[in-house]
Amino acid sequence: MKIYRHFPQASQPQAIAIGNFDGMHLGHQALLRQLIAYTQTYKITPAVMTFEPHPREFFTPQNAPARLASMREKLEYFAECGVQHVYVQRFNQAFAGQSPASFMQVLRDQLNANVVMVGEDFCFGAKRAGSVQTLIEHGFNVIPLPEVQLQGERVSSTLVRDALAAGDLLKAQALLGRPYSISGKVVHGAKLGRQLGFPTANVHMRHERPALTGVYAVKLNNLPAVANLGNRPTLEGIPKLKLEVHVFDFNGDLYDQHVHVQFFHKLRDEQKFAGLDALKAQIALDALQAKQYFTADERG
Numbered sequence: 001m002k003i004y005r006h007f008p009q010a011s012q013p014q015a016i017a018i019g020n021f022d023g024m025h026l027g028h029q030a031l032l033r034q035l036i037a038y039t040q041t042y043k044i045t046p047a048v049m050t051f052e053p054h055p056r057e058f059f060t061p062q063n064a065p066a067r068l069a070s071m072r073e074k075l076e077y078f079a080e081c082g083v084q085h086v087y088v089q090r091f092n093q094a095f096a097g098q099s100p101a102s103f104m105q106v107l108r109d110q111l112n113a114n115v116v117m118v119g120e121d122f123c124f125g126a127k128r129a130g131s132v133q134t135l136i137e138h139g140f141n142v143i144p145l146p147e148v149q150l151q152g153e154r155v156s157s158t159l160v161r162d163a164l165a166a167g168d169l170l171k172a173q174a175l176l177g178r179p180y181s182i183s184g185k186v187v188h189g190a191k192l193g194r195q196l197g198f199p200t201a202n203v204h205m206r207h208e209r210p211a212l213t214g215v216y217a218v219k220l221n222n223l224p225a226v227a228n229l230g231n232r233p234t235l236e237g238i239p240k241l242k243l244e245v246h247v248f249d250f251n252g253d254l255y256d257q258h259v260h261v262q263f264f265h266k267l268r269d270e271q272k273f274a275g276l277d278a279l280k281a282q283i284a285l286d287a288l289q290a291k292q293y294f295t296a297d298e299r300g
Contacts, residue, residue, distance in 0.1 A: 001079045003086045007106055013114035014045040014085065016107065018122065020157070021050050023068030024077045025175050027119070027148040027155045032081045034145065035117050044114055047085035048078055058091050066161050067207030073183055087111070100130030104138055113140065120144045150174060164211040167266040179219075179262040182210065182229075182243060186254040189244070198283050200228075200244040201254045203261060208241055217265040217290035220254075223247045226283075226290035227261060230270040246283075248291060265293050 017035045021028050032048075039046040052071055057064040069077075071088065078086050089095060103124050107113040116135055122144075124130040135142045148155045155175055163172040164180060172180045182205060189202035201220060210229060218227040225247040231240075245261055247254075267289050273279045 001075075001084055001086060003075065003088060005088050005090065007087060007110045009110055010045075010085075010112040012045050013112050014047045015039050015042075015115035015117060016047045016049055016087075016111060016113045017117040018049045018124075019119060020054055021048070021069075021074050021077075022054060022065075022157045023160050023176065024074065025155050025157060025160055026150065026177050027145070029081075029177060030148050031117060031119070031145045032078075032083070034143065036082045038115060038117075038143070042114075045085060046083050047087065047111070048083050049087040049089060049111075050074060051089050051091040053091055055091050055096070058096065064209070065158070066165070066209050066211035068157055068160060068164075068180075068211055070183070070206035072206065073181075076183075097126050100125030100134055103130065104135065104140070107140070115141045115143060117143045117145065120146065161211045167212070167214070169216075169263055169265060179264055180212075181260050181262045183258060183260045184243070185256060185258050188255065189242075198246045198280075198287065200246045201259065203243040203245060203259060205241065205243055210241065212263065212266075213241070214269045215267045215286050216263050217267060217293040218245060219262045219264065220245050220247050221259050222262075223250060224291070224294045225261075226267070226287045227263075228270070246287060248287070264297075265290075 015035055015038050017031055019028070019031070035046050035048075054064060054067070075086060107116065118132060118135075120132060122132055124134075132142055132144050151174075153159060160172055160175045160180075163169075163175065169180065182203065184203040184205050186201045187204045189200070213230040214228075216227050216229070218225050220227075225245050227243060227245040229241065229243045231242075243261065267286050271282075273282060
């Protein structure tokens with residue numbers, strides 16, 4: 001898969017799916033399956049255009065939604081699906097202010113877009129003046145994706161965020177078709193967990209506004225574990241969110257590895273303890289509850 005941060009001249013016709021693809025939920029997956037099936041039938045190149053940052057992070061950074069996926073996580077999923085070209089468009093003032101006509105010219109003349117695949121509510125150009133109907137009126141072969149519903153609700157990134165914020169990981173998993181996960185590189189920390197008897201892998205997160213916080217039963221690269229995602233309120237001077245994962249019965253070295261942490265069950269919210277002894281006791285209880293969760297899950 002080739003990744004572009006500009007729009008080179010495409011020599012071969014392409015079918016291009018356009019969107020934010022935050023979270024890669026069932027709706028996104030349906031769109032990409034349709035993309036791949038179409039390009040295999042008509043022997044053209046499957047491509048995706050996505051945006052960084054999220055447009056709402058550009059327009060209203062104070063009220064922007066929580067990030068469900070980093071750019072790397074999205075790119076990994078595109079590659080798994082069989083996408084061949086990904087265009088990562090920097091969402092800035094120049095891009096946001098261009099006319100719908102300018103954007104369509106890029107699609108037609110530079111990207112050789114034989115087909116454009118978008119959600120039915122897709123808008124583009126300054127003041128969101130362009131729509132699916134605009135593309136059709138200007139001669140594009142547009143394949144809009146109907147809404148994907150789950151138990152009577154429209155599947156969306158917002159619905160996934162709401163489920164995660166409420167601690168409803170089963171609903172989030174149903175909307176995503178898989179457990180929610182965060183990936184990142186394991187970096188060195190203060191080694192406090194080791195001092196407390198619970199060594200942790202400190203996973204560097206690309207997105208600093210995650211959709212969930214608290215203590216969870218998780219799996220790190222499919223190994224059962226317990227994790228804390230938050231500000232560690234018992235410790236002073238830790239303003240940045242941290243994802244710390246204690247893998248049960250593990251003695252290996254994870255430093256500098258890129259790992260995937262899957263979230264299965266929320267144990268509790270973060271809380272501030274009177275001191276390290278109280279924190280240590282709670283971590284022991286959290287670890288026990290996480291082990292019990294996975295044992296019960298294995299029994300079915």
